[in-house]
Amino acid sequence: MRVALLLGLQILCSTGGEIALTHGMKATGEPARLRPRELAAFLWRATQSGWLWAGVPLLALSFYSLLVLLSWQPISFVIPASALSYVVGTIGAKYILREDVSPARWAGVVLVCAGVALVAAG
Amino acid sequence: MGHEGRIRIKTLVMILAMVLCANVGDLMLKRGMMEIGAVEISPTGLWHALLLTITNGTIWIGIFFLTGFMLSYMTVLSWADYSYVMPAGAFGYALLTLLAVVFLHETVSPRRWVGVLLICVGVLLVGQTRPRTTEVAVRREVAA
Numbered sequence: 343m344r345v346a347l348l349l350g351l352q353i354l355c356s357t358g359g360e361i362a363l364t365h366g367m368k369a370t371g372e373p374a375r376l377r378p379r380e381l382a383a384f385l386w387r388a389t390q391s392g393w394l395w396a397g398v399p400l401l402a403l404s405f406y407s408l409l410v411l412l413s414w415q416p417i418s419f420v421i422p423a424s425a426l427s428y429v430v431g432t433i434g435a436k437y438i439l440r441e442d443v444s445p446a447r448w449a450g451v452v453l454v455c456a457g458v459a460l461v462a463a464g
Numbered sequence: 465m466g467h468e469g470r471i472r473i474k475t476l477v478m479i480l481a482m483v484l485c486a487n488v489g490d491l492m493l494k495r496g497m498m499e500i501g502a503v504e505i506s507p508t509g510l511w512h513a514l515l516l517t518i519t520n521g522t523i524w525i526g527i528f529f530l531t532g533f534m535l536s537y538m539t540v541l542s543w544a545d546y547s548y549v550m551p552a553g554a555f556g557y558a559l560l561t562l563l564a565v566v567f568l569h570e571t572v573s574p575r576r577w578v579g580v581l582l583i584c585v586g587v588l589l590v591g592q593t594r595p596r597t598t599e600v601a602v603r604r605e606v607a608a
Contacts, residue, residue: 372539431546431550441598450588453589460575
């Protein structure tokens with residue numbers, strides 16, 4: 343039971359953190375060119391985004407939950423189970439970030455999720 | 465090349481950088497932690513491990529690459545969809561398996577090969593879709 347709860351927390355924190363990060367980066371706007379100077383200015387602008395700082399603690403919490411899960415359960419269970427975050431993340435991308443998730447993209451996400459689970463299960 | 469094509473190339477290059485940085489970074493962390501040895505879970509043991517970790521060069525190389533991963537991830541998300549970059553990044557798992565076979569001569573179970581195949585097909589499918597489906601904040605740099 344506690345494994346399922348922590349796994350749920352880990353998945354929600356990692357996808358929530360990445361969605362907040364994506365939102366912050368979209369609000370920052372892309373760098374005009376991928377040159378060191380423009381990139382440095384762009385990354386500095388990104389640090390001014392509140393969404394970035396909402397995402398980072400969530401990602402830290404998801405990392406910490408993953409470490410605790412790994413201390414309870416073998417890696418061949420933990421990583422395949424957390425691969426569910428590909429599906430949860432895509433749902434978040436569609437309904438929160440309003441991205442257009444086409445059937446082809448959905449099919450790809452489901453295959454990737456199953457594939458990561460199989461690879462990590464060994 | 466059209467606008468769409470440029471975005472696609474730019475996105476794929478950044479995803480490749482992400483995957484390489486993440487794999488090299490993880491590998492270096494693992495190597496560094498093996499140099500340190502098993503960590504004893506006690507206040508003195510953890511303190512000792514922390515001191516060994518922050519004075520280990522291999523660990524710092526790992527942190528350098530993982531920082532590179534985070535920055536390239538942030539950069540690519542400023543123009544590309546999260547639902548495009550996230551599954552495409554799973555290509556790293558497939559790459560790790562191939563590297564383990566080629567360089568470390570590890571044997572890989574049939575189940576794991578099926579997983580690699582599914583990831584590759586999945587990434588190809590996602591790769592076919594448009595990398596960006598939302599509007600991006602139009603914010604032009606004032607020419608310096």
